[in-house]
Amino acid sequence: MENVTTQHIDDKGQKMIEITITMPTQAYFLSGIRDFTLTLIKNMTNFSEQWAYRFQSIVDELCNNAIEHGSKEGEIIKIVFQNNPKDFIQIMVEDTGTAAQHMKADEINKLIESRKKQNALNGLIRGRGLPKIVSEWTDELEFTDTEKGGIRVRVKKFLNDPKLKQAIASNDPTHIVLN
Amino acid sequence: MTDINITIEDIKIGGSANDNSQSEGKVAKIVLFKGQLDETNVDEKAKLIYALLEQNPKNLHLLMNFEGLEYMNSKAIGYLTDWYSKISEGSGKMVIAMAHPNILDILEVVGLTQLIKCLPTVDEAKLELLDTSGITNSNQGGDNSSLIAA
Numbered sequence: 268m269e270n271v272t273t274q275h276i277d278d279k280g281q282k283m284i285e286i287t288i289t290m291p292t293q294a295y296f297l298s299g300i301r302d303f304t305l306t307l308i309k310n311m312t313n314f315s316e317q318w319a320y321r322f323q324s325i326v327d328e329l330c331n332n333a334i335e336h337g338s339k340e341g342e343i344i345k346i347v348f349q350n351n352p353k354d355f356i357q358i359m360v361e362d363t364g365t366a367a368q369h370m371k372a373d374e375i376n377k378l379i380e381s382r383k384k385q386n387a388l389n390g391l392i393r394g395r396g397l398p399k400i401v402s403e404w405t406d407e408l409e410f411t412d413t414e415k416g417g418i419r420v421r422v423k424k425f426l427n428d429p430k431l432k433q434a435i436a437s438n439d440p441t442h443i444v445l446n
Numbered sequence: 447m448t449d450i451n452i453t454i455e456d457i458k459i460g461g462s463a464n465d466n467s468q469s470e471g472k473v474a475k476i477v478l479f480k481g482q483l484d485e486t487n488v489d490e491k492a493k494l495i496y497a498l499l500e501q502n503p504k505n506l507h508l509l510m511n512f513e514g515l516e517y518m519n520s521k522a523i524g525y526l527t528d529w530y531s532k533i534s535e536g537s538g539k540m541v542i543a544m545a546h547p548n549i550l551d552i553l554e555v556v557g558l559t560q561l562i563k564c565l566p567t568v569d570e571a572k573l574e575l576l577d578t579s580g581i582t583n584s585n586q587g588g589d590n591s592s593l594i595a596a
Contacts, residue, residue: 295447295448297484297486298486317547317548317551320551321548323517323548324552328520331485334485335485386557387527387556387557387558387560387561388531390528390531392524392527393521393524394520394524395556396519396520399520399555400520400552400555400556404555
């Protein structure tokens with residue numbers, strides 16, 4: 268695995284850190300990416316520990332999808348973390364589009380929408396990663412076709428999300444959440 | 447391959463020396479997970495549980511001890527759902543004990559805590575296995591208490 272870290276100022280004049288990792292399409296590298304994600308979220312963002320674990324799952328699911336459905340063996344996928352400490356974290360995963368069962372962005376979007384409606388006991392082993400886990404735990408989820416024929420998936424989570432406030436409040440033992 | 451160790455043991459879920467699960471026709475097992483279930487190991491390790499289901503197609507009472515489980519991906523959740531369905535079809539029961547907050551969180555987001563009872567201790571999970579009423583007194587997941595604990 269290789270990584271590049273850059274720091275720049277965004278449109279709003281806020282400091283943003285971008286980390287790019289390239290990873291061979293072998294699933295045994297995923298545990299390293301999960302560890303990296305957990306460490307990154309815990310130490311470089313203002314998200315809670317609960318969200319660090321959630322991002323760990325999000326990144327694992329996105330990378331695994333890029334490996335299994337997006338790229339041939341022996342190629343590389345690209346993972347980009349963009350962290351604006353006061354506003355959001357954005358993660359992008361890009362595959363090469365060379366896998367046998369590769370789909371276009373439109374097809375993936377339709378598949379995810381249809382699977383969102385399925386109940387927990389749907390009889391399938393697969394099909395929960397993107398529609399249930401990634402979709403539920405992010406504010407934006409977007410698939411686009413790349414010029415090279417692959418898929419770029421982009422997820423974004425804002426710090427000022429109401430669901431996030433509940434998670435932060437829940438860490439306070441004096442705060443009772445009633446739903 | 448990511449490290450995961452799964453061990454299966456017989457358990458007694460009855461209250462007295464004469465009241466053991468075998469005499470009631472129930473087969474009670476505890477499955478202990480230690481490590482992480484991900485894409486590199488889940489297909490291989492799932493075979494252990496499927497073998498157990500094959501050996502005990504009826505009245506299997508399974509306690510999944512997640513105390514040592516650090517991570518599970520969506521495919522592992524898919525297998526868990528399939529085991530639950532098969533055990534339920536065979537008039538058995540499956541419960542989860544001692545899941546970490548991050549595991550409970552992911553089970554909750556896919557809707558599994560509504561179906562599978564998640565108990566904070568092994569003793570409570572054993573009691574749940576004995577209970578045939580379907581009423582749970584302290585589900586670890588399926589409500590906001592799990593999020594607060596996280």
